[in-house]
Amino acid sequence: MIDLLILGAGPAGMAAAIEASRLGLSVQLLDENAAPGGQVHRNARADARGPGDIQAHAGAKLMAELAASGADCVYGATLWAIEPGPTAFYSVNGAARRVEAKRIILAPGATERALPIPGWTLPGVMGVGAAQTLLKSAGLVPQGEVWIAGQGPLLWLYAAQALAKGGRIAGILDMSDPGAWRRAVWRLPCALRKPRYLMLGLSWMRAVTKAVPVHCGRAIRALGTDRLEAIEIDGVRHAADTLLLHDGVVPNTQITRAIQGLRHEWNEAQRAFRPVLDEYGHTSVAGVMVAGDSGGIGGAWAAALSGRIAAIGAACDLGLFGVEQRDALAGPLMLQRGDELAPRGFLDTLYAPLPVPAAADTILCRCEEVTRGTIDNAAQLGCLGVNQLKAFTRAGMGACQGRTCHPLIHAAMAEARHAPAADMEAMRTRFPTKPLTIGELAALAE
Amino acid sequence: MFKRTEPTDCSITWQGQAIPARAGEPLAAALIAAGITQFRTTVVSGAPRAPFCMMGSCFDCLVEVNGEANRQACMTLVTPGMAANPMQPEVVGA
């Protein structure tokens, strides 16, 4: 049995593996991708130049340390179940495997919060994060009639990166609330404990606004029959072949929500569920820990620190040292993490998630093509929450198992019932959380 | 649309037609770079779909790869000669 199994080779998972190996634990690290980095450090290079380079350098450093750490890294590994023990089940190249570990650190990161607008299921509409992945993984840059709409730091970072690489952006629709500055301003002093975030953000915005026309507003539709042909902003039509949407990111809780007894809580500022964690990342389930953005959005630097802190916590749990030494090791890291999290309140206020569109014909569940109107109707029929909503409408029952629609249908149900989102249960997930073949499953039969 | 900033080094097929690609890049990226806009149709309404999240989360980019159905094109890495086809299931309605 290994000491520590880590899921996810993003900043949190990599840092946890490096720290735990350094402390002497036997470590296995799983990631679904072919290489470490996660979304944020995908293909990060030490010699990167231009927007996002500081982050890339940090990622490249983590990757180098990981390679030298001695941790057993398994790439192309899709985790699909965690059971008491803890025991994890994952598949590599179409073969299912089972691994028992004394401790598990889950670091599956974040996903983009979907920004549903009328017509957003048309080919040609995708996430800003998706376009950034195209840039990082294949060197693709936008050309032609590419529009970006939404809000948040990643939107400006991507636009700046795309332009620096020779891409062309036709226009940007900034959907952020112009009044949010007034609400956020009192959090500014706290945010300036770590001025890097604001300085970088402002530099990206400056670079982009010099080269790309920026509109402000919220009324946007995607138009087309078999693919995106145009967008309409406040009734004005613009030719468009690509529309990139962004409204920040949410914790990926697809796995933690499927674990029996693992408690979650509603985070009102980020309008998303997150697992209930102590300062080391322990969940309510013995042996299962969470680090990084999947425990609440904090960004890459905070994620790496929480990975190291979780590794120290796990090492103490396994008897390598006592709580005094644990706290001595983790204390300085927690202070640093506090600094990295300091700008969060400001950013969360400035970029409070956009409301779910009221238009009845807007699709919220992409897989089963369930509209806002159908969900409102289910609420009228007595549906109380997103779990029952499956039986009423099939929303959340498609191939993505609610990954994309969960925040949207949760918000829509809360509105339709005039109930606080915090009072409604999160959508339950069940293992296997990712598809695997019946043959793979059967091979595990005794 | 998107354009490449780096050279291609192999070719794959989409519906039997050769398209250029880079070994090791996501299949979805190769198809997007080649101007493919429709990866599959939905079972509910027959509507066309293409990649949305590019990180294995949304399942909108499902394609057939070397005869295997329902593969996530964003999580499948290009190998030279890979044969991909759209998923066009029969529409069954909601």
Added chain:
Amino acid sequence: MLGSAIGWGCATRGARVAVLDGGDTALRAARGNFGLVWSQGKGDGLPAYAAWTRASLDAWPALAETISGLIGRDCGLRQQGGLNFCLSDAEFEARRAIVSRLHNQGADTLRMVDRKELQALMPGCRLGEAVVGASYEPRDGHADPLSLLQGFHAGLRAAGAAHLPGPEVVRIEAGRPYVIHRADGARVMAEKIVIACGLGTPRVAAMLGADIPVRPVRGQNIVTERLPPILPLPASAIRQTVHGTVQIGVTQEDDGDPTPFTTTAHMAGMAARAIRVLPELAQARAFRAWGALRPMTPDGFPAYAELDGHPGAFVACCHSAVTLAAMHAGPLAEGIIAGRLPDAVKDLHPSRFARGQNVQAH
């Protein structure tokens, strides 16, 4: 499912109905419905149950037509026969023994078919080598449980019934009318009440002094991606839905664990057996799995009664609410309105549990 069926049946017969329902994460037995409309193997040792089931099968086509009309699409009833595969000679012989016992209790169309006849029944179906034969009941079939539930809800609304989900029932004041108190302080008054609370039945029935023993039995289900037609007839624990997905089920885990989570060990066993029936399934992807808790009485048969000393207060409990839907929405609802349960369920009275008939069956 059970409560919705009875409520709809009463509402369409002119009663003013309110259906009190649980919250968003209530343990709903309906989630465990496999979707079979099924008679074979049921009622061994209790002929009244077998007859009740067969009557429901006869009434299902009419129900399906009404439900499809209510939801505006096909509710997926396909009643062209059902199978229970035998994967060894020993399984075949054991099944044959059950079939001949049931034959003597009125299941006159149920019979064993060997592999050759099985292949004639399903031409082109590529059965695994392990399949020796099956029991076959031409009247069995399957339907889409979610469509059925949606149909009952739509029907309740169309008939002017109230659906009151949310807080649980905490107290019932006996008498006419009965006063039902809910956890949020709300009260509902009714001339008649039907306790059809699934796993909550013992707790709620006890409020009127009745002892209805029901325990949770976990059932796990796996659903694959949509596949071309590979299994023309539904079978016990494996069926291809009208959407093309193959549903593999359903475990009967009687371990006292009251949580509906999936377990890899059970799913692996279900998957392995499914592949022995249909080897092509090995390449199919499992897209989703779930578990649910089904309410099980001591002998596994349904229970229906008017409670002693409480005229107008009824209890209903069963784990085959899809198969029996036509009876619950039909004769049972009629009996509840009339104040006298149908004779057909006389032998399904829960008083039998007190007499110690605890034989395990389903």
